[in-house]
Amino acid sequence: MTQRLETTPPTAPDASRAPIPAPAALRVVPDAKEPDLAAAELAAERFLEALGIGTDSESLRGTPGRMARAYAELFRPRPFDLTTFPNDEGYDELVLARGIPLRSVCEHHLLPFVGTAHIGYLPGRRILGLSKLARVLEHFACRPQVQERLTKQVADWLHTHLEPKGVGVVIQAEHTCMTLRGVQATGATTMTSTLLGLLRSDARSRGEFLALTGLPR
Ligand SMILES: Nc1nc2c(ncn2[C@@H]2O[C@H](COP(=O)(O)OP(=O)(O)OP(=O)(O)O)[C@@H](O)[C@H]2O)c(=O)[nH]1
Numbered sequence: 001m002t003q004r005l006e007t008t009p010p011t012a013p014d015a016s017r018a019p020i021p022a023p024a025a026l027r028v029v030p031d032a033k034e035p036d037l038a039a040a041e042l043a044a045e046r047f048l049e050a051l052g053i054g055t056d057s058e059s060l061r062g063t064p065g066r067m068a069r070a071y072a073e074l075f076r077p078r079p080f081d082l083t084t085f086p087n088d089e090g091y092d093e094l095v096l097a098r099g100i101p102l103r104s105v106c107e108h109h110l111l112p113f114v115g116t117a118h119i120g121y122l123p124g125r126r127i128l129g130l131s132k133l134a135r136v137l138e139h140f141a142c143r144p145q146v147q148e149r150l151t152k153q154v155a156d157w158l159h160t161h162l163e164p165k166g167v168g169v170v171i172q173a174e175h176t177c178m179t180l181r182g183v184q185a186t187g188a189t190t191m192t193s194t195l196l197g198l199l200r201s202d203a204r205s206r207g208e209f210l211a212l213t214g215l216p217r
């Protein structure tokens with residue numbers, strides 16, 4: 001799945017008044033195929049049957065349809081506007097959103113992995129609407145994923161579209177394919193991080209980011 005970007009340029013300034021810079025809004029629209037829920041429901045019914053789970057009881061009758069809708073929802077991020085504002089005050093310290101809830105689906109077993117993300121950046125010319133850090137995470141989490149790729153995609157995307165001086169993404173998650181089945185490593189969590197720009201190369205910024213996220217430096 002790739003995202004489609006539609007850029008809304010700042011509105012043209014009215015020549016009769018002093019120009020007021022309007023925020024550039026970048027519409028992020030997931031380019032996912034419309035799900036065929038009927039086909040998914042039929043496949044889910046066959047899948048359950050093959051596992052010896054009949055769906056003719058009253059409580060299981062709706063289960064294949066629920067499975068189809070549940071996965072369609074997990075694989076469908078919501079569109080959003082990447083709203084930014086001019087960094088008029090020249091704020092040049094870290095902006096960090098901690099503990100953003102994360103849910104995604106591992107691409108190997110299609111079982112959920114859940115946890116939290118810490119996403120920070122060192123502003124350049126523009127600052128980002130804070131909620132957008134969580135929305136970018138959702139954008140990349142709502143698809144079959146691996147945690148390493150998810151971490152890097154969020155960091156790379158912010159680096160490209162926000163043009164900050166640095167970006168850092170740390171994710172801690174429990175993979176239910178590893179804790180509920182298979183090796184059944186109950187309670188194990190996996191941590192991944194991607195640091196870019198000054199958060200990677202400048203020791204003070206890197207140290208501050210890692211300290212605030214609770215990672216060893
Ligand atoms: N690197 C990485 N591996 C993941 C992620 N999510 C799940 N996996 C792993 O993907 C691997 C798939 O390995 P396989 O040996 O093909 O699958 P399996 O036989 O079900 O393996 P077990 O889980 O060990 O029973 C497992 O080791 C999972 O733990 C992830 O986000 N990143």
Ligand SMILES: [Zn+2]
Binds near residue numbers: 106107109110175178
């Ligand atoms: Zn898995």
